[in-house]
Amino acid sequence: xxxxxxxxxxxxxxxxxxxxxxxxxxxxxxxxxxxxxxxxxxxxxxxxxxxxxxxxxxxxxxxxxxxxxxxxxxxxxxxxxxxxxxxxxxxxxxxxxxxxxxxxxxxxxxxxxxxxxxxxxxxxxxxxxxxxxxxxxxxxxxxxxxxxxxxxxxxxxxxxxxxxxxxxxxxxxxxxxxxxxxxxxxxxxxxxxxxxxxxxxxxxxxxxxxxxxxxxxxxxxxxxxxxxxxxxxxxxxxxxxxxxxxxxxxxxxxxxxxxxxxxxxxxxxxxxxxxxxxxxxxxxxxxxxxxxxxxxxxxxxxxxxxxxxxxxxxxxxxxxxxxxxxxxxxxxxxxxxxxxxxxxxxxxxxxxxxxxxxxxxxxxxxxxxxxxxxxxxxxxxxxxxxxxxxxxxxxxxxxxxxxxxxxxxxxxxxxxxxxxxxxxxxxxxxxx
Numbered sequence: 001x002x003x004x005x006x007x008x009x010x011x012x013x014x015x016x017x018x019x020x021x022x023x024x025x026x027x028x029x030x031x032x033x034x035x036x037x038x039x040x041x042x043x044x045x046x047x048x049x050x051x052x053x054x055x056x057x058x059x060x061x062x063x064x065x066x067x068x069x070x071x072x073x074x075x076x077x078x079x080x081x082x083x084x085x086x087x088x089x090x091x092x093x094x095x096x097x098x099x100x101x102x103x104x105x106x107x108x109x110x111x112x113x114x115x116x117x118x119x120x121x122x123x124x125x126x127x128x129x130x131x132x133x134x135x136x137x138x139x140x141x142x143x144x145x146x147x148x149x150x151x152x153x154x155x156x157x158x159x160x161x162x163x164x165x166x167x168x169x170x171x172x173x174x175x176x177x178x179x180x181x182x183x184x185x186x187x188x189x190x191x192x193x194x195x196x197x198x199x200x201x202x203x204x205x206x207x208x209x210x211x212x213x214x215x216x217x218x219x220x221x222x223x224x225x226x227x228x229x230x231x232x233x234x235x236x237x238x239x240x241x242x243x244x245x246x247x248x249x250x251x252x253x254x255x256x257x258x259x260x261x262x263x264x265x266x267x268x269x270x271x272x273x274x275x276x277x278x279x280x281x282x283x284x285x286x287x288x289x290x291x292x293x294x295x296x297x298x299x300x301x302x303x304x305x306x307x308x309x310x311x312x313x314x315x316x317x318x319x320x321x322x323x324x325x326x327x328x329x330x331x332x333x334x335x336x337x338x339x340x341x342x343x344x345x346x347x348x349x350x351x352x353x354x355x356x357x358x359x360x361x362x363x364x365x366x367x368x369x370x371x372x373x374x375x376x377x378x379x380x381x382x383x384x385x386x387x388x389x390x391x392x393x394x395x396x397x398x399x400x401x402x403x404x405x406x407x408x409x410x411x412x413x414x415x416x417x418x419x420x421x422x423x424x425x426x427x428x429x430x431x432x
Contacts, residue, residue, distance in 0.1 A: 048080050048083065049083070049088055051079055051080065052078060052079050052080050052083055052088075052089075052092065053092070055076075055078070055079040056092055056095065056096070059076050060075060060076055060077075060078075060096065061096070061099055063075045063076060064096065064099060064100060064103070065099070065103055068100065068103045068104060068107060078092070115172075115173040115174060116173075118169060118170075118172075118173045119170060119173040119174060119175055122166050122167075122169050122170040122173065122175070123170065123175070125166045126163070126166050126167065126170065126178075129159060129162055129163045129166060130163075132159055133156070133159055133160075133163070136152055136155055136156045136159060137156075139152055140152050140153075140156070157195070157200075160195060160196045161196060161197065161198060163196070164196040164197075164223065164226050164227075164230075167223060168223060168227065168293055168294070168297045169293060169297075171223070171297050171300055171301065172293055172296055172297050172300060177219040177220045177223055177301065178219050180215055180216060180218075180219070181215060181218040181219055182215055182218075183212045183213060183214055183215050183218065183332050183334050184212055184213060184218050184334075185209070185210070185211070185212045185213075185334060186209045186211050186212065186213065186246060186253065186255065187205070187208050187209060189213055189218060189221055189222050189225065190203075190205055190225060190244055190255065191205075192222045193221075193222045193223075193224075193225035193226040193229055194226075194229060196222075196226040196230075197226055197229050197230040197233060198230070198233070199230075199233040199234075199238070199242075202233055202238075202240070202241050202242050203229055203233075203241070203242050203244060204241045204242065204243050204244065205244045206243060206244065206245050207245055207246050209246040209253070210333065211246075211253050211331050211332075211333065212331065212332050212333055212334045213326065213330055213331060213332070214330055214331070214332050216305070217305050217306075217307070217326075217330045220301040220304070220305045221305075221307070221324070221326065221330075223297070223301065224297075224298050224301050224302070224307075224309065224324060225255065225257075225324065227294040227295075227297060227298055228257050228294075228298070228309070228322045228324070229242060229244075229257060230294070231294050231322075232257055232258075232259035232261065232319070232320065232322065233259070235259065235261040235262060235319075235320075236259045236260050236261035236262075236319055237260065237261075240259070240260040240261075240317070241260075242257060242258070242259050243257070243258045243259075244256070244257055245258075249325070251327055251328055252325055252326050252327040252328050252330075252331065253325075253326050253331060254323050254324065254325045254326070255323070255324040255326070256321060256322075256323055257321070257322040257323075257324075258315035258316060258317060258319065258320075258321050259315060259317065259319040259320055260315070260317035260318060260319045261318075261319035261320060262319070263314060263318060263319055263320055264311065264320055269311065269312050272295050272311050272312075273310070273311075273312055275295040275296050275298075275299045276295055276298055276299045276302065276308075276309045276310065276311065277299065277302075277308075278299050278300075278302070278303040295311075305330070306327060306329065306330060307324060307325060307326050307327065307330060308324075308325045309322065309323070309324050309325075310322070310323050310325075311323075
């Protein structure tokens with residue numbers, strides 16, 4: 001009996017032990033499964049972080065640097081957005097922010113350094129261009145040989161284009177446009193701007209206007225119009241004209257420039273509008289190669305002097321219509337020139353400087369479109385007084401070659417905007 005009881009107890013012990021072993025095995029299996037799942041999650045998280053870090057280094061940061069360098073690059077977002085709310089994702093975003101700040105500071109230093117260097121260089125080039133212009137003007141007044149004078153006029157025109165490019169670059173770098181000039185009529189300002197571009201013969205001014213621009217805004221408006229006219233001529237066919245008109249408004253006057261060029265797409269118009277309105281910083285490092293500085297310079301001048309420029313309208317000829325609006329505050333009126341009393345028939349007259357937008361009234365012109373005069377034989381003695389019998393009223397009086405040359409030399413200079421120049425400092429800034 002006792003043996004049977006002992007066997008029963010042993011059996012129950014075995015059963016209990018087996019159950020305990022089963023429980024332990026189940027528990028161990030659950031723990032193992034949980035550990036495997038956790039390890040898999042950790043491995044996946046580690047792989048995700050490695051991929052995100054690689055994506056940051058190989059894609060996001062290079063694109064960010066390109067975007068900050070104004071290379072129109074699109075910066076991609078995180079490869080795994082679910083990491084954004086984690087500490088790891090926040091640390092990566094902090095890296096992006098630090099790189100952004102560092103690159104912006106570096107670009108600012110580079111831009112400022114480039115501006116300072118260019119400004120100093122342009123100051124030197126401007127000085128040399130002014131000296132060259134003075135030498136050319138002196139030679140124009142001294143020489144009377146038609147071939148020499150024609151060459152001098154070509155050099156004069158090329159020098160005026162060089163001066164405009166240097167002046168525009170200097171303005172973009174923070175300088176003032178240049179010397180102050182007296183108030184000038186809008187017609188004279190357009191002629192002055194026309195004389196500073198290569199294709200001046202293609203500019204056609206369709207109207208005259210009495211309004212004038214105040215002294216301090218003359219040079220900025222001339223430079224603005226020169227950039228717009230040059231842009232219109234360069235982006236249209238050589239056999240087409242660039243038309244200039246004036247439009248009165250209740251609060252100012254608009255100068256309208258129409259070309260027959262290829263026009264601008266939506267993105268070009270958007271970017272141009274930003275530069276012209278001053279919404280985009282005129283960074284000299286993002287203006288292309290070669291640099292496209294025209295709109296950037298115009299935007300600087302417009303913001304500084306209080307006029308507006310737009311190029312978001314299509315011209316009637318399928319090209320671009322550029323509108324320069326000058327508010328009333330920049331406009332004035334100048335007294336018309338006093339009538340010139342007729343000179344006696346015996347007095348030679350100096351020819352008027354022809355407008356670049358109208359044909360010259362000289363007897364002939366060169367192949368390049370420059371005025372050409374007849375050469376007169378040198379005088380060997382005193383000239384007898386002319387009478388009505390020797391010089392009919394309808395015949396222009398003869399004039400010495402030197403005076404004719406002086407009139408031709410005034411051709412370029414006469415198209416400059418403004419009639420006088422006030423003092424300025426070495427950088428072209430107006431003096432008080």
